Amino acid sequence: MAKPTDLVQGTLDLLILKTLVLQPMHGWGIAQRIRQVSKEVLQVTQGALYPALHRLEQQGWIRAKWGESENNRRAKFYSLTADGAKYLRQEEAQWKRLSLAIELVLDTP
Amino acid sequence: MRWYYKLPLRLRSIFHKNQAELDLSEELQFHLQNQIEEYVAQGMNRKEARHAAFRSLGGIEQAKEECRDARKVNVIDNFLQDLHFGLRILRRSPGFSILAILCLTLGIGANAAVFSWIEGILFRPYPAVTHQERLVAVGGASRGEPRGNPLSWPDFQDLQRSCTLCETLLVSKITGTTLSIGDRAERTTGSIVSANYFDAIGVHPILGRGFLPGEDTGQSAHPVAVISYQLWKGRFQGDPQIVGKTQRLNGVVHTIVGVAPKGFYGTFVGWGMNFWVPASMEDVFESGGYKLEDRGARWIESYARLKPGVSLQQAQQEVGAISGRLEAGYPTTNRGRGIKLWPLWQTPFNNAGTLLPTLEIMMAVVAFVLLIACANVGNLLLVRSCARRHEMSVRLAVGAGRARLWKQLLTEGLVLSLFGATGGLLLAYWCRHLLVLLFPARGGVQMHLPGELDWRVLALSAGVCLLTTVLLGVVPAMQTSKIDLAHSLKMEAAGVVGGGGRAWVRSGLVLVQVSLSFILLVGAGLLMQSLLKIRTASPGFTTRGVQYTAIDLVSAGYDRVRAQTFQDALLERVKALPGVESAAFARMTPLTYVSSSEAPIAVDGYEPPPDESPGVEYNEVGPDYFVTMGIPLVTGREFSRADDEKAAPVAVVNETMASRYWKGQSPLGRRLQMKGRSLQVVGVAKDSKYSSVRENPQPFFFVPLRQNSLRGSGLHIRTPLAPDVMGAAIAREVRALDSNLAPYEVITMQEQLDRSTSAQMVAVKLVGVLGGLALLLAAIGLYGVMSYAVSQSTRELGLRMALGAGASNLLRLVMSRGLVLTGGGVVLGAAVALALTRLLGNLLYKVSPRDPVAFGSALALMMIVSLAGCFLPAWRATRTDPSRALRD
Numbered sequence: 001m002a003k004p005t006d007l008v009q010g011t012l013d014l015l016i017l018k019t020l021v022l023q024p025m026h027g028w029g030i031a032q033r034i035r036q037v038s039k040e041v042l043q044v045t046q047g048a049l050y051p052a053l054h055r056l057e058q059q060g061w062i063r064a065k066w067g068e069s070e071n072n073r074r075a076k077f078y079s080l081t082a083d084g085a086k087y088l089r090q091e092e093a094q095w096k097r098l099s100l101a102i103e104l105v106l107d108t109p
Numbered sequence: 110m111r112w113y114y115k116l117p118l119r120l121r122s123i124f125h126k127n128q129a130e131l132d133l134s135e136e137l138q139f140h141l142q143n144q145i146e147e148y149v150a151q152g153m154n155r156k157e158a159r160h161a162a163f164r165s166l167g168g169i170e171q172a173k174e175e176c177r178d179a180r181k182v183n184v185i186d187n188f189l190q191d192l193h194f195g196l197r198i199l200r201r202s203p204g205f206s207i208l209a210i211l212c213l214t215l216g217i218g219a220n221a222a223v224f225s226w227i228e229g230i231l232f233r234p235y236p237a238v239t240h241q242e243r244l245v246a247v248g249g250a251s252r253g254e255p256r257g258n259p260l261s262w263p264d265f266q267d268l269q270r271s272c273t274l275c276e277t278l279l280v281s282k283i284t285g286t287t288l289s290i291g292d293r294a295e296r297t298t299g300s301i302v303s304a305n306y307f308d309a310i311g312v313h314p315i316l317g318r319g320f321l322p323g324e325d326t327g328q329s330a331h332p333v334a335v336i337s338y339q340l341w342k343g344r345f346q347g348d349p350q351i352v353g354k355t356q357r358l359n360g361v362v363h364t365i366v367g368v369a370p371k372g373f374y375g376t377f378v379g380w381g382m383n384f385w386v387p388a389s390m391e392d393v394f395e396s397g398g399y400k401l402e403d404r405g406a407r408w409i410e411s412y413a414r415l416k417p418g419v420s421l422q423q424a425q426q427e428v429g430a431i432s433g434r435l436e437a438g439y440p441t442t443n444r445g446r447g448i449k450l451w452p453l454w455q456t457p458f459n460n461a462g463t464l465l466p467t468l469e470i471m472m473a474v475v476a477f478v479l480l481i482a483c484a485n486v487g488n489l490l491l492v493r494s495c496a497r498r499h500e501m502s503v504r505l506a507v508g509a510g511r512a513r514l515w516k517q518l519l520t521e522g523l524v525l526s527l528f529g530a531t532g533g534l535l536l537a538y539w540c541r542h543l544l545v546l547l548f549p550a551r552g553g554v555q556m557h558l559p560g561e562l563d564w565r566v567l568a569l570s571a572g573v574c575l576l577t578t579v580l581l582g583v584v585p586a587m588q589t590s591k592i593d594l595a596h597s598l599k600m601e602a603a604g605v606v607g608g609g610g611r612a613w614v615r616s617g618l619v620l621v622q623v624s625l626s627f628i629l630l631v632g633a634g635l636l637m638q639s640l641l642k643i644r645t646a647s648p649g650f651t652t653r654g655v656q657y658t659a660i661d662l663v664s665a666g667y668d669r670v671r672a673q674t675f676q677d678a679l680l681e682r683v684k685a686l687p688g689v690e691s692a693a694f695a696r697m698t699p700l701t702y703v704s705s706s707e708a709p710i711a712v713d714g715y716e717p718p719p720d721e722s723p724g725v726e727y728n729e730v731g732p733d734y735f736v737t738m739g740i741p742l743v744t745g746r747e748f749s750r751a752d753d754e755k756a757a758p759v760a761v762v763n764e765t766m767a768s769r770y771w772k773g774q775s776p777l778g779r780r781l782q783m784k785g786r787s788l789q790v791v792g793v794a795k796d797s798k799y800s801s802v803r804e805n806p807q808p809f810f811f812v813p814l815r816q817n818s819l820r821g822s823g824l825h826i827r828t829p830l831a832p833d834v835m836g837a838a839i840a841r842e843v844r845a846l847d848s849n850l851a852p853y854e855v856i857t858m859q860e861q862l863d864r865s866t867s868a869q870m871v872a873v874k875l876v877g878v879l880g881g882l883a884l885l886l887a888a889i890g891l892y893g894v895m896s897y898a899v900s901q902s903t904r905e906l907g908l909r910m911a912l913g914a915g916a917s918n919l920l921r922l923v924m925s926r927g928l929v930l931t932g933g934g935v936v937l938g939a940a941v942a943l944a945l946t947r948l949l950g951n952l953l954y955k956v957s958p959r960d961p962v963a964f965g966s967a968l969a970l971m972m973i974v975s976l977a978g979c980f981l982p983a984w985r986a987t988r989t990d991p992s993r994a995l996r997d
Contacts, residue, residue, distance in 0.1 A: 026139065027136060027139070027140050028139065028140045028143040028144075031140075045165075046137065046140055046141075046144075046172055047171060047172045047175065050133075050136065050137065050140075050172055050175075050176050051172070051175035051176050051178065051179040052179075054176045054179040055179040058179060069139070073139060073142070074135065074139070075136075075139050076132070076135075076136045076139070
């Protein structure tokens with residue numbers, strides 16, 4: 001039962017939370033949106049997405065609610081909680097610092 | 110992160126598991142549908158799209174499992190599985206389960222019962238009283254005397270007026286009266302209280318009222334009483350019109366003004382109170398006359414409730430300052446006297462103090478029993494874990510983590526200890542009032558020692574249960590960590606007696622059992638010896654051949670003259686009975702709860718040091734008292750019929766008093782001032798014990814009954830006849846004089862001495878019984894270990910036999926192995942016992958905590974028991990059939 005490493009997991013969490021800033025979305029929508037925004041680079045598989053969503057819900061960063069999808073089917077919509085928004089801001093800043101640092105290291109000849 | 114997000118989600122995962130599962134399926138299904146539609150939109154046909162979608166998504170079930178993990182459902186699920194499995198395993202081996210659960214029930218039950226006694230007797234003794242957690246005992250303390258003593262009424266009132274840290278102060282002094290005059294005289298206990306008593310403790314009478322302010326002033330001015338619920342139901346048949354009716358108490362007609370609520374037994378540890386009278390009625394119940402205005406007369410026992418947040422130390426400082434002012438203001442009566450506060454469980458003037466050491470020891474003993482029970486169950490589990498080695502290996506082989514195995518074994522331990530705890534709490538519930546059975550009734554009044562099973566006791570028991578679980582789970586779990594997968598698939602190598610890596614845990618457990626039971630045996634031995642010493646030590650008077658009874662004339666309404674006539678007539682009749690050598694009345698009988706009076710005295714020619722105000726206890730006794738009791742006189746004479754109200758007042762002092770106040774000169778003919786009277790010393794008696802066998806020699810004096818209160822109701826008789834014969838004869842004589850009167854039960858002074866040392870007796874009984882139990886458990890443990898060792902080493906034994914070892918060799922081999930274990934346990938136990946027995950301190954009487962006899966006899970007993978435990982396995986070893994053992 002290989003689980004995603006912390007880096008990967010943390011990154012996915014970050015992407016999900018960021019995606020939910022705009023509006024509540026269902027799992028499929030989140031996956032699509034990440035794919036589109038990243039210009040097809042990041043493909044989130046179902047196997048990684050849903051456990052991550054459930055974990056985030058357990059932690060109280062997102063909340064789930066059943067609703068109607070755009071094609072009139074019952075779907076589970078996730079929305080960001082206040083705690084989640086706070087956590088996202090922290091993580092975003094952290095990520096930016098980290099990626100800047102990595103860039104620096106890589107750019108050094 | 111917030112719990113209010115998480116909790117409903119968790120609960121949903123557990124209790125609405127199906128709904129959560131459905132949601133999960135639907136959610137994933139929705140995703141799948143969308144994926145299919147996307148593929149269709151890209152131009153695939155529906156069937157292809159479906160396959161492609163499944164492929165791209167990976168296993169649906171796998172995703173589900175990971176979602177469950179994310180929801181932490183598995184933690185709970187696994188636990189339920191383990192629980193289920195644990196229960197199944199218990200059902201499969203009922204013999205083991207019953208034995209283990211019985212051991213634990215006993216261990217946990219004993220602990221819970223003792224906790225409930227400690228809670229009900231020491232920490233929360235008065236459940237009906239509001240805020241008893243802030244209640245403290247208040248008493249006097251003279252310098253250099255750790256024992257608390259009573260306060261005087263004026264001192265109490267000053268304290269009440271000036272204590273700012275106390276919310277309220279109240280008086281509650283135990284007293285007694287005789288209620289049913291008829292076939293049998295019955296003693297009942299009551300309290301003399303301050304008028305604020307019922308309001309102060311927050312107990313409201315269910316009928317009528319409590320006492321009014323001012324009812325505790327004036328000499329015998331307010332003959333009113335509140336009676337207990339039990340008395341109301343029993344003696345007055347629950348009469349709803351009881352308020353306003355009258356009842357004679359100690360010869361004075363009292364009006365019943367109220368009935369206390371059910372479940373309220375007063376504020377005295379040890380006895381339930383049946384009536385309450387205001388302090389103004391003090392001189393009806395107490396000896397020594399009217400004392401409300403006498404600062405030197407100390408008789409009050411009181412309590413204070415501290416204000417919220419005030420610590421005992423803070424309150425003690427303020428009270429100390431107040432008593433300092435009293436000392437300065439009233440040097441003649443208060444010099445060298447302080448006022449002290451005690452927490453309720455150390456209350457000096459009720460049975461809390463006497464029971465404290467016994468209960469402490471009980472607590473240690475039951476903890477030992479629990480440990481021994483755990484060791485025994487641990488041993489049983491070990492035997493089983495050996496049998497389950499294969500199961501564990503398979504579990505490990507198919508991929509269970511060690512942590513998962515530990516969890517499973519701990520859950521099994523939890524199942525066992527939960528059963529044990531349930532049984533234990535039931536046991537404790539039945540035993541909560543049992544403590545009282547160990548104490549004999551005194552003076553016909555049964556003690557009142559209720560246990561209290563409240564949340565604190567439950568919490569402690571739960572803690573014990575948890576500890577047990579860990580102890581039980583750890584032993585087999587340790588074993589699993591040593592399982593070597595590759596090795597365990599092969600045949601197990603045959604062991605040798607006592608050898609083998611695994612055996613040490615079991616041997617270690619037996620070692621612990623042996624040492625713990627050895628400690629208990631030593632403790633029991635020491636307590637037994639001191640009990641024997643206490644009961645055989647001479648208290649300074651004859652214990653066998655002197656009997657004692659009482660006739661309560663005051664309660665029957667006799668006045669002074671009638672009482673005197675009656676006593677004279679009865680004494681004549683009793684002395685004329687065949688077998689009676691002599692007889693005498695006295696106010697107080699030694700070693701009974703009836704306390705002797707204390708009076709400030711002045712001795713001509715004795716200048717008290719500045720911090721001492723001499724007060725000496727005394728007794729009022731009739732003619733022939735010393736002869737009857739067998740207290741020898743050193744010089745002078747004892748009282749005779751001539752020492753009556755018309756004669757000059759006289760006194761007999763004891764040796765300690767003579768040497769303290771007359772410093773080596775003969776006190777004969779010297780004078781002693783007491784309560785404004787001058788007494789001439791006519792005799793010196795040898796020291797004897799007055800209120801307790803354990804007291805140190807203290808100054809004491811005697812005055813003639815007739816020159817004093819005449820409250821002498823104790824009849825002392827010197828006779829070789831049996832108490833019941835004497836009892837019948839005395840009852841006949843009493844009835845002949847007054848058909849409405851009856852004497853109390855007739856007992857020997859030895860019986861009285863035994864009753865007064867019942868706390869020691871209880872300790873001996875308990876430690877003895879539990880020590881025996883521990884011994885039995887240890888023997889079973891030893892037997893188990895040796896049997897197992899023998900059964901595991903038949904090969905070795907067979908080989909030895911084949912090589913020519915005789916039966917006696919093998920017997921010796923196995924026995925010596927067992928004795929080495931016992932020896933190790935005894936050495937360990939002895940080392941711990943040497944450190945622990947000092948803690949028995951107060952309960953030991955003239956016995957060293959390192960007494961060789963106690964240690965020796967414990968050793969002998971232990972050895973005999975362990976020999977018995979080892980013999981059967983050893984004998985079985987000699988029956989090994991070498992040809993079969995070697996072939997198998």
